């Protein structure tokens with residue numbers, strides 16, 4: 001895969017929170033109406049990310065017909081949303097909330113409607129409030145070369161302050 005996203009080579013190590021979701025359990029949605037993970041988002045992706053060892057998580061997105069962009073293949077924005085959510089949920093294993101500042105997607109191959117898309121995400125490391133994460137996606141039925149990959153730069157925020165200010169804008 002190819003990417004222009006630059007991951008600093010001197011990242012600080014990130015640590016799993018003591019009370020993080022147990023390995024093998026679903027990371028709870030951060031908002032029930034979230035387009036990516038919320039059970040109450042009627043048109044959403046309904047991602048269920050299973051916490052892995054350390055700061056990793058895995059989920060499967062069933063690429064439904066409603067997610068199409070070009071004929072028979074996933075819409076690029078849907079894939080970007082899924083990647084954003086996967087990394088955002090995985091970041092939560094640190095016990096912090098981090099919002100996306102930069103999202104980079106490598107669309108390595110077309111992904112057909114009907115694919116069970118396995119996404120493996122992990123936190124790469126920190127630089128102050130900045131969190132660097134990555135995600136790689138495969139066809140769950142026939143694992144081989146990745147179909148797509150993503151990187152994100154997230155910034156840790158105080159969620160009450162962040163969302164209060166965001167919602168107060170005129």
Ligand SMILES: CCCCCCCC(=O)SCCNC(=O)CCNC(=O)[C@H](O)C(C)(C)COP(=O)(O)OP(=O)(O)OC[C@H]1O[C@@H](n2cnc3c(N)ncnc32)[C@H](O)[C@@H]1OP(=O)(O)O
Nearest residue numbers: 030084085088089097098099100101102128129130155157
């Ligand atoms: C609820 C969480 C669940 C996750 C679900 C999935 C994630 C999402 O989709 S979140 C929604 C989409 N994202 C957003 O709405 C975020 C909107 N942006 C913002 O609120 C702000 O720009 C925010 C919080 C990212 C940064 O603002 P602020 O807190 O003032 O931090 P700021 O001081 O500007 O930047 C902090 C660091 O990040 C860097 N940074 C910030 N934005 C960028 C950027 N676009 N590119 C590169 N670096 C950046 C800064 O340079 C700075 O670096 P350093 O510490 O080395 O100086």
